[in-house]
Amino acid sequence: MDHDAGRQHMPPWPEIARWRKAERERLIGERLAIPADRRAGFSVAIAQRLDALIGDVAGRTVSLYWPFRGEPDLRPWAASVTGRGGVAALPVVIAKAQPLVFRAYRPGDRLEKGVWNIPVPAEGDPVIPDVVVAPLVGVDDRRFRLGYGGGFFDRTLASLPTKPLVVGVGYASQHIATIYPQPHDIPMDEVVTV
Numbered sequence: 001m002d003h004d005a006g007r008q009h010m011p012p013w014p015e016i017a018r019w020r021k022a023e024r025e026r027l028i029g030e031r032l033a034i035p036a037d038r039r040a041g042f043s044v045a046i047a048q049r050l051d052a053l054i055g056d057v058a059g060r061t062v063s064l065y066w067p068f069r070g071e072p073d074l075r076p077w078a079a080s081v082t083g084r085g086g087v088a089a090l091p092v093v094i095a096k097a098q099p100l101v102f103r104a105y106r107p108g109d110r111l112e113k114g115v116w117n118i119p120v121p122a123e124g125d126p127v128i129p130d131v132v133v134a135p136l137v138g139v140d141d142r143r144f145r146l147g148y149g150g151g152f153f154d155r156t157l158a159s160l161p162t163k164p165l166v167v168g169v170g171y172a173s174q175h176i177a178t179i180y181p182q183p184h185d186i187p188m189d190e191v192v193t194v
Protein backbone atom coordinates (compact mmCIF):
# COMPACT_ATOMS: atom_id res chain seq x y z
CA MET A 1 0.00 0.00 0.00
CA ASP A 2 1.12 3.52 -0.70
CA HIS A 3 2.86 4.72 2.48
CA ASP A 4 1.23 8.11 1.92
CA ALA A 5 -2.26 6.66 2.02
CA GLY A 6 -4.43 8.66 4.41
CA ARG A 7 -2.23 11.76 4.22
CA GLN A 8 -3.84 14.61 2.45
CA HIS A 9 -2.30 16.59 -0.34
CA MET A 10 -1.12 19.94 1.10
CA PRO A 11 -1.22 22.66 -1.52
CA PRO A 12 1.13 25.68 -1.17
CA TRP A 13 0.00 28.43 1.26
CA PRO A 14 -1.01 31.06 -1.35
CA GLU A 15 -3.37 28.53 -2.86
CA ILE A 16 -4.74 27.57 0.57
CA ALA A 17 -5.21 31.25 1.48
CA ARG A 18 -7.24 31.79 -1.70
CA TRP A 19 -9.24 28.65 -1.03
CA ARG A 20 -9.96 29.72 2.58
CA LYS A 21 -11.20 33.11 1.41
CA ALA A 22 -13.67 31.54 -1.01
CA GLU A 23 -14.69 28.91 1.56
CA ARG A 24 -15.34 31.62 4.20
CA GLU A 25 -17.66 33.44 1.82
CA ARG A 26 -19.51 30.25 0.95
CA LEU A 27 -19.91 29.18 4.59
CA ILE A 28 -21.00 32.63 5.81
CA GLY A 29 -23.55 32.68 2.98
CA GLU A 30 -24.92 29.31 4.10
CA ARG A 31 -25.13 30.52 7.68
CA LEU A 32 -27.04 33.65 6.71
CA ALA A 33 -29.40 31.54 4.59
CA ILE A 34 -30.66 29.77 7.74
CA PRO A 35 -33.91 31.60 8.67
CA ALA A 36 -33.52 33.82 11.73
CA ASP A 37 -36.12 31.88 13.78
CA ARG A 38 -34.26 28.60 13.17
CA ARG A 39 -30.98 30.24 14.15
CA ALA A 40 -32.65 31.45 17.35
CA GLY A 41 -33.70 27.88 18.17
CA PHE A 42 -30.18 26.65 17.41
CA SER A 43 -28.74 29.27 19.77
CA VAL A 44 -30.86 27.92 22.64
CA ALA A 45 -29.78 24.35 21.84
CA ILE A 46 -26.10 25.36 21.73
CA ALA A 47 -26.42 27.08 25.13
CA GLN A 48 -27.85 23.85 26.62
CA ARG A 49 -25.02 21.83 25.13
CA LEU A 50 -22.46 24.30 26.52
CA ASP A 51 -23.92 23.90 30.02
CA ALA A 52 -23.69 20.11 29.74
CA LEU A 53 -20.11 20.36 28.50
CA ILE A 54 -18.73 23.04 30.82
CA GLY A 55 -20.68 22.31 33.99
CA ASP A 56 -20.42 24.63 36.99
CA VAL A 57 -19.35 28.10 35.84
CA ALA A 58 -19.13 29.67 39.33
CA GLY A 59 -15.77 31.37 39.69
CA ARG A 60 -14.81 30.72 36.07
CA THR A 61 -14.26 33.22 33.28
CA VAL A 62 -15.93 32.35 29.99
CA SER A 63 -15.26 34.39 26.88
CA LEU A 64 -18.08 34.69 24.36
CA TYR A 65 -18.63 37.09 21.50
CA TRP A 66 -21.16 39.68 20.35
CA PRO A 67 -22.94 37.89 17.47
CA PHE A 68 -22.87 39.19 13.95
CA ARG A 69 -23.42 37.83 10.43
CA GLY A 70 -25.66 35.01 11.63
CA GLU A 71 -23.44 33.67 14.43
CA PRO A 72 -25.34 31.89 17.23
CA ASP A 73 -26.59 34.43 19.77
CA LEU A 74 -25.26 33.36 23.15
CA ARG A 75 -25.93 36.65 24.94
CA PRO A 76 -28.75 35.14 27.05
CA TRP A 77 -26.34 32.38 28.04
CA ALA A 78 -23.72 35.02 28.95
CA ALA A 79 -26.29 36.54 31.30
CA SER A 80 -26.92 33.11 32.84
CA VAL A 81 -23.17 32.59 33.35
CA THR A 82 -23.05 35.91 35.21
CA GLY A 83 -26.15 34.94 37.22
CA ARG A 84 -24.46 31.73 38.37
CA GLY A 85 -21.36 33.48 39.67
CA GLY A 86 -19.21 33.18 36.58
CA VAL A 87 -17.56 35.98 34.64
CA ALA A 88 -18.54 36.48 31.01
CA ALA A 89 -16.00 38.22 28.79
CA LEU A 90 -15.89 39.58 25.23
CA PRO A 91 -12.91 39.73 22.86
CA VAL A 92 -11.46 43.08 21.86
CA VAL A 93 -9.26 43.63 18.81
CA ILE A 94 -6.41 45.88 19.95
CA ALA A 95 -4.59 45.92 16.61
CA LYS A 96 -4.29 43.87 13.45
CA ALA A 97 -1.84 40.96 13.78
CA GLN A 98 -1.97 41.19 17.60
CA PRO A 99 -3.66 38.83 20.05
CA LEU A 100 -7.19 39.64 21.20
CA VAL A 101 -7.69 41.01 24.71
CA PHE A 102 -10.69 39.88 26.76
CA ARG A 103 -12.73 42.24 28.93
CA ALA A 104 -15.37 41.22 31.45
CA TYR A 105 -18.92 41.95 30.35
CA ARG A 106 -22.07 42.10 32.45
CA PRO A 107 -25.45 42.75 30.82
CA GLY A 108 -25.95 46.51 30.77
CA ASP A 109 -22.23 47.39 30.69
CA ARG A 110 -21.34 50.28 28.41
CA LEU A 111 -20.21 49.14 24.96
CA GLU A 112 -18.40 50.93 22.16
CA LYS A 113 -17.90 50.04 18.51
CA GLY A 114 -14.83 47.92 17.77
CA VAL A 115 -13.58 46.53 14.44
CA TRP A 116 -16.33 45.78 11.94
CA ASN A 117 -18.59 47.79 14.30
CA ILE A 118 -18.77 44.80 16.66
CA PRO A 119 -19.64 46.17 20.14
CA VAL A 120 -16.93 45.69 22.80
CA PRO A 121 -16.87 46.63 26.50
CA ALA A 122 -15.87 50.30 26.72
CA GLU A 123 -13.84 49.85 29.88
CA GLY A 124 -12.42 47.26 32.25
CA ASP A 125 -9.13 45.50 32.84
CA PRO A 126 -8.17 42.53 30.71
CA VAL A 127 -9.22 39.11 32.03
CA ILE A 128 -7.79 35.68 31.16
CA PRO A 129 -10.55 33.23 30.20
CA ASP A 130 -10.73 29.68 31.54
CA VAL A 131 -13.07 28.80 28.67
CA VAL A 132 -13.06 30.36 25.20
CA VAL A 133 -16.23 29.93 23.15
CA ALA A 134 -15.27 30.66 19.55
CA PRO A 135 -17.79 31.18 16.74
CA LEU A 136 -17.07 29.03 13.71
CA VAL A 137 -17.05 30.02 10.13
CA GLY A 138 -15.99 26.45 9.43
CA VAL A 139 -14.60 23.47 11.34
CA ASP A 140 -12.84 20.39 10.05
CA ASP A 141 -12.70 16.73 11.04
CA ARG A 142 -9.73 17.36 13.36
CA ARG A 143 -11.39 20.37 15.08
CA PHE A 144 -9.34 23.01 13.27
CA ARG A 145 -11.27 26.26 13.04
CA LEU A 146 -11.83 28.47 10.05
CA GLY A 147 -12.56 32.04 11.18
CA TYR A 148 -12.81 35.41 9.47
CA GLY A 149 -9.20 35.40 8.34
CA GLY A 150 -7.60 37.71 10.90
CA GLY A 151 -5.78 34.88 12.66
CA PHE A 152 -6.92 36.44 15.95
CA PHE A 153 -7.98 33.34 17.86
CA ASP A 154 -4.87 31.33 16.98
CA ARG A 155 -2.61 34.24 17.92
CA THR A 156 -4.53 34.75 21.16
CA LEU A 157 -4.39 31.10 22.20
CA ALA A 158 -0.68 31.02 21.42
CA SER A 159 -0.18 34.09 23.67
CA LEU A 160 -2.15 33.03 26.78
CA PRO A 161 -0.16 32.00 29.87
CA THR A 162 -2.37 28.93 30.43
CA LYS A 163 -4.36 27.18 27.76
CA PRO A 164 -8.12 27.64 28.16
CA LEU A 165 -10.73 25.08 27.17
CA VAL A 166 -11.56 26.09 23.61
CA VAL A 167 -15.05 25.29 22.35
CA GLY A 168 -16.13 26.05 18.78
CA VAL A 169 -19.84 26.75 18.25
CA GLY A 170 -21.93 26.83 15.11
CA TYR A 171 -24.31 24.98 12.84
CA ALA A 172 -24.00 21.52 11.25
CA SER A 173 -23.64 23.11 7.79
CA GLN A 174 -20.27 24.50 8.86
CA HIS A 175 -18.47 21.14 8.92
CA ILE A 176 -15.86 20.66 6.20
CA ALA A 177 -13.34 17.86 5.64
CA THR A 178 -10.18 19.92 6.16
CA ILE A 179 -9.04 23.54 6.42
CA TYR A 180 -5.54 22.44 5.30
CA PRO A 181 -4.16 23.22 8.77
CA GLN A 182 -0.96 25.25 8.94
CA PRO A 183 1.64 25.39 11.74
CA HIS A 184 -0.15 28.42 13.28
CA ASP A 185 -3.56 26.71 13.41
CA ILE A 186 -4.44 25.40 16.88
CA PRO A 187 -7.16 22.72 17.08
CA MET A 188 -10.10 23.36 19.39
CA ASP A 189 -10.80 21.04 22.34
CA GLU A 190 -14.51 20.66 21.66
CA VAL A 191 -16.99 21.51 18.93
CA VAL A 192 -20.70 22.10 19.55
CA THR A 193 -22.75 22.22 16.37
CA VAL A 194 -26.50 21.79 16.04
Ligand SMILES: Nc1nc2c(c(=O)[nH]1)N(C=O)[C@@H](CNc1ccc(C(=O)N[C@@H](CCC(=O)O)C(=O)O)cc1)CN2
Binding pocket: 021, 065, 066, 067, 068, 071, 091, 092, 093, 100, 115, 116, 118, 135, 147, 148, 149, 150, 151, 152, 153
Ligand atom coordinates in the same frame (compact mmCIF):
# COMPACT_ATOMS: atom_id res chain seq x y z
N1 LIG B 1 -18.74 38.04 16.88
C1 LIG B 1 -17.43 37.93 16.75
N2 LIG B 1 -16.63 38.80 17.34
C2 LIG B 1 -15.27 38.69 17.19
C3 LIG B 1 -14.69 37.67 16.42
C4 LIG B 1 -15.58 36.72 15.79
O1 LIG B 1 -15.16 35.80 15.11
N3 LIG B 1 -16.93 36.90 15.99
N4 LIG B 1 -13.32 37.61 16.28
C5 LIG B 1 -12.60 36.47 16.00
O2 LIG B 1 -11.47 36.49 15.66
C6 LIG B 1 -12.57 38.84 16.49
C7 LIG B 1 -12.70 39.76 15.28
N5 LIG B 1 -12.21 39.10 14.14
C8 LIG B 1 -11.84 39.71 12.96
C9 LIG B 1 -11.25 38.93 11.98
C10 LIG B 1 -10.84 39.48 10.81
C11 LIG B 1 -10.97 40.83 10.58
C12 LIG B 1 -10.52 41.41 9.30
O3 LIG B 1 -10.28 42.60 9.22
N6 LIG B 1 -10.40 40.63 8.24
C13 LIG B 1 -9.91 41.07 6.95
C14 LIG B 1 -9.63 39.91 6.05
C15 LIG B 1 -8.34 39.21 6.44
C16 LIG B 1 -7.83 38.37 5.33
O4 LIG B 1 -8.61 37.61 4.71
O5 LIG B 1 -6.62 38.46 5.08
C17 LIG B 1 -10.93 41.94 6.28
O6 LIG B 1 -12.14 41.70 6.43
O7 LIG B 1 -10.51 42.86 5.58
C18 LIG B 1 -11.53 41.62 11.56
C19 LIG B 1 -11.96 41.06 12.74
C20 LIG B 1 -13.07 39.49 17.74
N7 LIG B 1 -14.50 39.63 17.76
Ligand SMILES: Nc1ncnc2c1ncn2[C@@H]1O[C@H](COP(=O)(O)OP(=O)(O)OP(=O)(O)O)[C@@H](O)[C@H]1O
Binding pocket: 020, 145, 146, 147, 148, 149, 150, 151, 152, 153, 154, 155, 158, 184, 185
Ligand atom coordinates in the same frame (compact mmCIF):
# COMPACT_ATOMS: atom_id res chain seq x y z
N1 LIG C 1 0.19 32.61 16.09
C1 LIG C 1 0.36 33.29 14.94
N2 LIG C 1 1.50 33.99 14.72
C2 LIG C 1 1.67 34.66 13.57
N3 LIG C 1 0.77 34.71 12.57
C3 LIG C 1 -0.38 34.06 12.74
C4 LIG C 1 -0.65 33.32 13.93
N4 LIG C 1 -1.89 32.78 13.81
C5 LIG C 1 -2.35 33.16 12.61
N5 LIG C 1 -1.46 33.92 11.95
C6 LIG C 1 -1.63 34.53 10.60
O1 LIG C 1 -2.93 35.10 10.47
C7 LIG C 1 -3.42 34.95 9.13
C8 LIG C 1 -4.85 34.41 9.10
O2 LIG C 1 -4.89 33.13 9.69
P1 LIG C 1 -6.12 32.13 9.50
O3 LIG C 1 -6.44 31.91 8.06
O4 LIG C 1 -5.83 30.91 10.33
O5 LIG C 1 -7.33 32.98 10.17
P2 LIG C 1 -8.66 32.52 10.89
O6 LIG C 1 -8.34 31.53 11.96
O7 LIG C 1 -9.63 32.09 9.85
O8 LIG C 1 -9.17 33.93 11.52
P3 LIG C 1 -9.78 34.40 12.98
O9 LIG C 1 -9.07 33.65 14.06
O10 LIG C 1 -9.50 35.86 13.04
O11 LIG C 1 -11.22 34.16 13.01
C9 LIG C 1 -2.44 34.05 8.41
O12 LIG C 1 -1.66 34.84 7.53
C10 LIG C 1 -1.59 33.47 9.53
O13 LIG C 1 -0.26 33.21 9.09
